[in-house]
Amino acid sequence: MNEEKWPERGEIVIGTVVRVNPYSAFISLEEYGNKEGMIHISEVAGKWVRDIRKFVKVGDKIVVKVMDVDREKKHIALSLKRVRKYDSEEKMREYKKKLKSEKMLKLLANKLNLSVEDVNKKITVEIEDKFGNVFDAFQMSLTPQGYDLLIRKGINEDLAKAIKSIAEEQLEIKEANIKSILELKSYKPDGINIIKNILNDAKKQFELEIKYVSAPRYSLGIKTKNAKAGERKVKEASELIIKKIEESGGEGKVE
The missing domain is CATH 1.10.150.190 (Translation initiation factor 2; subunit 1; domain 2)
Structure with missing residues (x-):
């Protein structure tokens, strides 16, 4: 860490609470050589604060906003209440x-x-x-x-x-949820069973989760740590399902 480096006014920084007094809290800023900044009780919350210890405790890791920096006095004024949640x-x-x-x-x-x-x-x-x-x-x-x-x-x-x-x-790879919505129609008397059988075959072949949404819409989905491979699998399954529906005299399309 560079001990001569100072934060800028308006900067969002992170630090550890090292001391708490009745009207202020002192924060060690690891990003700036453990320089200490101070939060006045008026900058802790957007409401009247009776006990500052209800909001900050020694050892807490908190995110604060730099309100003022005086290098000569070695003073850094911080605010907790002016930091947006995001x-x-x-x-x-x-x-x-x-x-x-x-x-x-x-x-x-x-x-x-x-x-x-x-x-x-x-x-x-x-x-x-x-x-x-x-x-x-x-x-x-x-x-x-x-x-x-x-x-x-x-x-x-x-x-x-x-x-x-x-x-x-x-590290862990985050799972991606890949989905596709199909519109499937069959004009035969046993059309519902035809669609159901085609979907069940695709479910087994591609290891997909298939759900009925509302006639004539069906959802195809897969959770995978390889998003591109998942997208390919859903695309291939969708194309095969539509092909089989059309071969049986019906219609199908991807929304």
Whole structure:
């Protein structure tokens, strides 16, 4: 951390509550060399606050807004009540990603028999230049397409394999919910059974979840950690279902 670095007025920052007095709370700002900022009781909540300890406690990790910075007096005025919920959640997500990235870089250093300093100099800079940030590169390596992109962007294969190995231990791929709505019609007396049988066959063949929405609409869905493969599977299933419906004298289309 750079001890000479100071936050800017209006900036959203994260810190840890280190002291709480009757009319103020002091926050250690990890992003700025653990410089301390102060929240006055009037900046804690949008209503009258009788006991500041009901809102902040020592050890709490909180997101605050920088209201004023006086470098000569070494004073940083902060506000808790002026932080929007969205900004607070986004800042907390960024902070958690940063911590996770630092942990994965340490593991990467161990795997490659390098010091953390060497990894930061030789590898972190390269990853950030090519992918924006370390976390995204690790997360990207979990899918076949993302791993291939690492290679295409110039990450050597040994490093890409090490990144993928660590990501598999430390991260989870979020499941994507892929859906398609079909309109299916059959003009035969047993049309309902024809449609039902065709859908059941597709369900077994493609391992899909198929639901009746409302005549003549049916929903095809799949949860998968590989979104592109899931999209292909739903597309292939939809095309096959429509083909079989048409062969039986009916009509079908994707909404």
